[in-house]
Amino acid sequence: MSGRPDILFPLFAELEGLDGIGPKTARLFQQMEVVKPRDLIFTLPHSGTDRRRRASIREVTPGSTATVEVRVGAHMAPRGRGPYRVQVQDAETAFQLVFFHARGDYLQRQLPPGESRVVSGKVELFDGVAQMAHPDHILRPEDAAEIPDFEPVYPLTAGLTQRGMTRAVASALTRLPDLEEWIDPSLVAREGWPGWAEAVRAAHAPAGGADLSPTAPARQRLAYDELFAHQLTLALARQSARRGAGKPTEGDGRLRRKVLAALPYTPTGAQERAMREIAADMAAGRRMNRLLQGDVGAGKTLVAFMALLVAVEAGGQGVMMAPTEILARQHLESLQPLAEEAGVVLELLTGRDKGAERRAKLDALARGDIQVLVGTHAVFQRDVEFHDLRLAIIDEQHRFGVAQRMELSAKGRGAHVLVMTATPIPRSLSLAQYGDMDVSVLDEKPPGRTPVKTALVSAGRMEEVVDHLRHAIAEGRQAYWVCPLVGESETIEATAAEERFKRLRAALGEGLVGLVHGQLPPAEKDAAMARFVAGETKVLVATTVIEVGVNVPNASIMVIEGAERFGLAQLHQLRGRVGRGAAASTCLLMYDPPLTEGGRRRLEILRETEDGFRIAEEDLAMRGAGDLIGTAQSGLPRFRIADLERQSALMAVAQADARLLLQEDPTLDSPRGRAARVLLWLMEQDKAIRLISVG
Structure with a gap:
């Protein structure tokens, strides 16, 4: 698994080998983040132009495109700075072709008076006169079959033309390798999806508007490939985090019982469920990697503290990290009364601790005298040593991506990891962002909170x-x-x-x-x-x-x-x-x-x-995924084809499929596993590939 498979080389070559692309055009493509043929085949048309042949421009409304056969009439060279005009006549009406900054001799050759030509372009009414400015196509009737009935329209950057783009894509499509299927065959059959290469070709040759929609089979299949590669990466990260043996950490419940007895209320069903899930994870021999997701005021603090108590009951330590000092102090204040009920030693460590005071805290931590530490990322510093760290809780306002989570588990020492977030995230997004984790959701409000x-x-x-x-x-x-x-x-x-x-x-x-x-x-x-x-x-x-x-x-x-x-x-x-x-x-x-x-x-x-999850779904529908969590720091992958708002259901399927494949074939060595490796290379998921090779 050392390097990229040979079969993909044509897609990862220089752009300049493609039809019509020289150094200058290659630089323009770079602005669209297209640097190799692979990027080009994943740049799909976003709309299309109906270029079916019409008898007359009268058949289309002004502002739309018409493709008609015309007899060429008189050329009218401009007086002064005006445009160059050519009179033409279709089966029913006369109109003008209009050219700005045109060379007359060139147009005389293109449009010889008295001959027939097929022209295709946008028809506009100007002072009651129909005109077509700069037709997209001017061809002899015998060559007119070159004009597709429905022409795809691609995203462009300044300096690139639709024609140049279409030509480059056609050239890239000749390099499509024949790849083995990586999607579960029963899923392909159930959804009626085409094979990979066939889907790529179909997505670039839409026959009408329906083929451009996210629900078109070819587009769904390609979106699924992207989501599946992403979920496979997360599932590999999850598998490697779990391979890291966790210390089985099981408490006897004595401290937790004290705290529960002192509470003025009974925990909600959701809190009880989350506490059970976390305790079960910590007792198992593999490292916990769980997300605790709860709406504002759903009572995450209690659940988090109970998890810390499991670590303390088992003779270990726990740490709770907050993104800012204010929040760290706040955690300290909300945990303090609970810690007093349980008789547990709780301390705060932030960037403000200096000198002798800091030294004393670090010594107490290393001896195990401090049982629960609350802090900012200062707890990550080199000289911070725990006596026996069993659980790290990260209160994460979206500041931790998968990469940082991997780093934390590498610092590992077998500590279990619990990430808390107070932002309800719609399911499709939470899978994109936290697909490597198991999730506990607090979806009930504790009593005593007034609407x-x-x-x-x-x-x-x-x-x-x-x-x-x-x-x-x-x-x-x-x-x-x-x-x-x-x-x-x-x-x-x-x-x-x-x-x-x-x-x-x-x-x-x-x-x-x-x-x-x-x-x-x-x-x-x-x-x-x-x-x-x-x-x-x-x-x-x-x-x-x-x-x-x-x-x-x-x-x-x-x-x-x-x-x-x-x-x-x-x-x-x-x-x-x-x-x-x-x-x-x-x-x-x-x-x-x-x-x-x-x-x-x-x-x-x-x-x-007041339901945060409903609000988040609405927010996603109104704003789009990247915006919802500020793409810059969200740790959200950028998909070229998949659309998280419209294809959210696919994400859940991809997660289940990826986890199942790895369960049956953890090293990806079966025929489908090897096909999936090719997919990871194709989607440039190099991190994932490293995870297989260390496995």
Whole structure:
């Protein structure tokens, strides 16, 4: 399995060997991320032009394409800077062919007066006169069969033409190798999919609009190949993570029973189920690699702490990592009371720990005196040694891709890994992003959380909102006021937040209003947060820094200014900051009219539902996958053909298929396994190939 199989060489050669591609064109293709014939065959047409032969241009509506046979009439050379015109007559009507910057002698040869030609191009009405500017095709009637009835239209970059693209693709298609089938034969039969090479040819030769849709068999098959290669990579990563022997870690339940007895409520069914799944994974001899996915306020903290207690009961240690210092401190605060009930030693380690104090913590950790460590990525540093680490929990606001997860398990020491995310992700995306993991979902709210009443308020009613706050503060309640997103600029956002802070302070009174934004020094941010948590300030003006993790049960009002500028998931996360106590909570979505169609739809969905999973599905439908989790740092693969929104069902099939294949053939040595290796090379999944070779 050392190198790329010979059969794929023609697809991985230089582009310049293809018809009509020289060094200059090759550079243009590079801008489209097309650097070899393989990339070209996976660049599918996005639409098509109907070029069926018509008797007359009268058969098409202006603005569409017509292909007609005409008799060529008089040539009219331009006066001054105007265009060059040629009169022509089809079976029913006369019209003009129009050329800008044309050479008359060339057009005389192309369109000799008195002869017949077949022309194809877009027909427009100009001052009541029909014209066709720069026809795409001008051919003698005997050569007109060259024009396809339906011509594919490809994505282009400046400098490339449709004709050049079509020619290059045709040339690349002559190199298609005949590859063995890697998809499960019963699936191919059930779906009626063509073989790989046949599917590629069909996708480049659509016979009509239906062939361009994601549901066309050839397109579905090629999308499936992409998803299957991706899921196979994730399944190999999962297999190699599991090969890493985990330490069987089984607790006797004594600490967990203490905590459960002290809780003022009973865990939900979903929490119970997740705790059982995690405990079973940790007890097994292979390393756990599980995702704990829960909506805002679904009670992930309790489940995570119970998992840490399994490690401690078994005589080991656990670590919980948060992406920021504020969140690490928050975890510490929410775990502290539980740790006290269980009698477990809990400590915090962040980048702020320096000198002797840090040294002392590291020594205690190495001796095993600290049983549970909470920290930022500072816990990853070289000199941090555990006595016996059994479980690492990563609280991950999408900052960890598959690669980092592999790195963590390489640091391994056989530690089990649990990743927590508070962002409900639609199933197709969570499979794309976390397909290497087993998933536990918390889809019930614990008792004691009150539903949040959500209302839409136009920005013109600002005074009423401030009045409402004044009354609420008098009743001893607290509120968040989130300032609008301003493009990409944190500085402008900070300024806007400072303005709002000054105006609210003037309206509500000195000392009652606090401020946090991204530009403040961390110490000031922490201090402002602490004052709000302690209830000294009643209103916290903030940019979106509070979106994740802040827990102030007494805060029961959330005002979001410029709500139409936020994404659905973000609004849902922000709203989740209230409704954590017993008081009835409200979320006011303040918008600047007029709303766009999309903006209105987003705000209405929030008003209708508090179900994060439903909101995420809607968000995916409205925004698309890359946008939903910010493709740049999402760890989401970029697919050339597969469309995660429209083909989400295929992703689940691909995951099941990939896991089954590896179960039956872990080293990919069966005939289908070897075909799948070729697919991995074809899809450039080199990481996966390394995983097989180390296996």
